[in-house]
Amino acid sequence: MSSQKKSNQLPQKATHPLKPQAFADIVLQWQALHGRHDLPWQQPATPYRVLVSEIMLQQTQVSTVIPYFQRWLQAFPDLHSLANAEEDQVMALWQGLGYYSRARNLQKAAQYLTQEYQGEFPNSLTELEQIPGVGRYTAGAIRSFAFDDYGPIVDGNVRRLFCRFFAIAGAPLSSAVNKQLWQLAEQFTPQNNNRAFAQGLLDLGATVCTPKKPNCNDCPLQSNCIAFQQSRVDEFPNPKPKKTIPLRQGHFIWRVENSQIWLQRRPESGIWARLWSLPEVDGVPKGASLVGEFQHTFSHYKLQAKVWQHDHTHLQEPDANYVDHHWLPLEALDSVGLPTPIRQFLQAQLQAER
Template structure:
């Protein structure tokens, strides 16, 4: 083999990789089962389930003949239960279409339910020695770091680049050791949190190690657009005072003074008007406040109490605050902004 990457990896796998995993056997059924279990689950967790599952369903035939509920029961606790349903479907297909013998080609394995490109390649390589590239989370981490590939690997263009690279790096021989080596290196050395670059066989050419970027690579998934919540804040004034309420000690703005909130302007108006002679203004333009986990859209609704029950009560309590005093108290930033706009006319 002429590429140093594969050469080093295979040598490392021989000396430091894992050789005693129960699915490192010459049996496509066991290889397949392990690859499905390992899809979203780590080795340590899989070991137990794998042994029990195999005891209950020792062959693709017994699996195919079992009721799907039994399969799900054996899977119970592993999560992602569609994996178990697909496993059962695939077992039936292997029996019906292939007479119980797994197909050998990656392309054909890929047609079975629950088997995508990477899983198909892993089965083809481990069970049949086919020269196929895998691209699971471990490989993505190793490749993005070693070659300094930025951009979220789930993104189409980045993933395409990684697949091309993975195929280019494939050795001519020793596909099992090479494939296992990538998985082992990613799982035990090139880990997400604190990669052990000091013992890594690839550290010499590694872009991330050289440039101190192991913390940035692989590029994390872009933050989900945070959900949006809407609230109406009633800016109720009486003489030169504003009605404020103390927020609960925990949660957002815990313990701060804030304006009373309502789900809609209707609810806010209803409450305000129940207090007596109240003028409700037209709502002010919406105010957006961004938290780490959601966006809050605030509709400020100004209202003035002319006369009536100034000793009003709302659950959670509240008080009339002279505007100047309120502005000095602990207030959420957007509430302070709102009260600031109120001040000139108070």
Template sequence: MSASRQSSISSSEIKASRSPSLVSPKVFARKVLAFYQKHGRKDLPWQKNPTPYRVWVSEVMLQQTQVKTVIPYYRKFMQRFPSIKALAEAPIDEVLHYWQGLGYYSRARNLHRCAQTIVEQWKGRFPNTLAEVESLPGIGRSTAGAILSLSRGEPTAILDGNVKRVLSRVFLVDGWYGQSKVAKTLWELTETYTPKENTGPFNQAMMDLGASFCSRSKPQCDMCPLNSHCLAFIHGKTQEYPHKKPKKDIPTKKQTYLLTQNPGGQVLLVKRPPSGIWGGLWCLPEVNRSNDSTLVGEFKHTFTHFHLLAEVVDQPQQPPIEKVEENETLAWHNVAQLDELAFPTPIRKFLNAHFQQSES
């Protein structure tokens, strides 16, 4: 295949041909596994006694979160919830408390629901088949493949962000991989090139390769085991691939929160609904700001789909908040006990700063 032909090859042609002249699956796997032996990560906490449960928790934590951030959370989480049964029997508030700081709290809620489902349907034993694992709440195709391959050596392919980046560059896959057509192409590639033997080490190697030599902004192509086959490297298009998500303006939403204390110094908090932003976490009540309010402070926070511009006020309530009937969603809490509750990170930071300043 000529250089000019390679430079203009399209993802559809690659998908259709799987041409050995690009790189054969056997050679691809051999080079990736050799990389793993020399550079792969082999001492991560979840790689020690890699049961499906331990790998599952790690894979969920690693979604949208870097390894170095996950490790201390993982260790504390597994110490408190060492088994599926322990996680299933724990109250969701405690699970969220151990998750706070990792963000994307739906992951923790899904973990908890999954554990309960496994106890109910499989008597606490992690399911065996790919279809059964994918049927669990919050477990997609790639996560299911990672769990089974890394814990049991099953020949199941994966397609996380790191693997997508490697494949997009090696095979010059056009388009943003959030689009269904592009995702389909990448899935066909990963299933073609994932070996049936040594699948666990291969999948770990692909993730490690994407996180190291084939990183997003500063790839070390000269050290990559696939550089002689990588079309993006060969044609100087590494920075162009994978194609970025089309830019879209992120709206800014404004919200007012109430910070008020009763005569005993307790803070009024509300537990948010189980689904949605900050689902199941304790938060300051949302209010409409009145003319007689006092500004306590402000903070900003960025979500995936919008920016939050928040102001925190204290203002008289009509009717006055004198007594709150204690229930699961609205309650007065002692300031000294706030660390025991699961808060969204920006709310916790604001409260910590506010009360530390009040004490000084």
């Protein structure tokens, strides 16, 4: 048999009667009338501003990003100022946005582009993907938004819109579906008007083809949407398999003396990497009294934290064991990056002690 290759198990290739250029024309016409044209990073859409916004927007809503983007551009108006910035200032400006490796990668990206490309941006998708923190989506977004060149994108919006428009079944994040989505994105992305086309796809997904209760009656693609034609819009994308997240315990140390607080720079890897934090310890410290508790839910586990205060006999610290620990004046707290729940606890506690 020539079909030892189990071809019947391969994902069905999505097809559609609508020609790519016709699809693009519909998206472009809708974008001109109903799309978003006044987002901060659209005016002007310089490569640097597009890079910063795209990294911030990864897994983060537009409304959350806007104030961070404004503050960032104020502090780091260009690639060189970011490349030469202090790490603590970078992390302080990112605190609260989450996924902190994005911030460190963004500074690495600035240093990389400064050193390897003399502060210019490469134009090819392959070269763009070499930039730290830039993957396939972000490379396509930079090419579309910054250069108005051909740059296919598949993000959550495109994934949802395409799964409905082409009636693609299967786990939406599986490699099989992902492969189809990227193939379709490459096929249906036009050669011209790429900035408006990419913005149109995202805006359609964000404002019309929404996760719940999509506004199909406002959609310019309605009559061509396979899921709509079959009255199965609510079936796509297929529901993601849900996972239960584990519960973990955490223990932190509270020491405030002489208007200073004892902090630890967290390790290179793991949660809150390289942010400043209350020092974390493995278990309940000896002779400690409970100062307070907090809970925090991450994407992949839930943390139940207790904060402990030593009794006063442990004031001398052997320096070698605390290389990443420092006393920080309380008035300097705003100049370093702290994890959100740590900052919240700290503010509440200091308020209570006053």
